[in-house]
Amino acid sequence: IEQLRATEIICNIPIVALTASTVRGSVERIKNRCDGYLMKPVSKYELFEELAKFLPHQRQVTEIEAVQEETIVLDEPLKAQLRALFLIKYLQIKEFMINSEIEDFSVALRKFAEKNDIVDLVNYANELSHYVNTFKIDKMSSKFLAFERFICKT
Structure with missing residues (x-):
């Protein structure tokens, strides 16, 4: 060394x-x-997490692709709750796209969705978690970026 x-x-x-x-x-x-x-x-996940600390990386999925992929319909009060609880954290995570942070985000989102009985959002959180844990970075990025669109869409 x-x-x-x-x-x-x-x-x-x-x-x-x-x-x-x-x-x-x-x-x-x-x-x-x-x-x-x-x-x-x-694991691949641990290796990626460690290397991501040192390697410059960018999201390869455009926000347009994320919009096309995800369509979750929420009423305005639920959108407001999601924005209040998750938008700041989402924007922080979006900057560096660290897997462990996205996984934590998906767990918190799933708990919220289960508590509020939002089946589509539970499915979204489960898929996001699956992509993180199976090291499917492109799909994880696309799925994660869709969050902003369906909570901000009017």
Whole structure:
């Protein structure tokens, strides 16, 4: 690691350690010397989450595509509730599209939908969660971006 850090041409490239070591001192030493750390076995989800911290990424789905995909009809009082409870968090998540944040969002949204008996919204939240957990990034992005459209549409 020190050799990599000392090599000028690559010294700014983040180092993510992948190890099977569980020895406490060894793990701490690795964490302190590297930019990221993963312990085997690693799921695709964990790998993506760790690499996303260091790699620039953009959404590949346009908002027009998201509108075409999702049509959930909500009455205005429910839209107002959703905006009050979820819009700020949605906009924060939308900026970086971190999987774990989208998963947390889908769980909270599903709870809201179940409490208010909104079947289409429960299905939406379940699909969003499924795409996060199965690493289907394009579908996850498209599904997530649709949220803004169906709560803001009049």
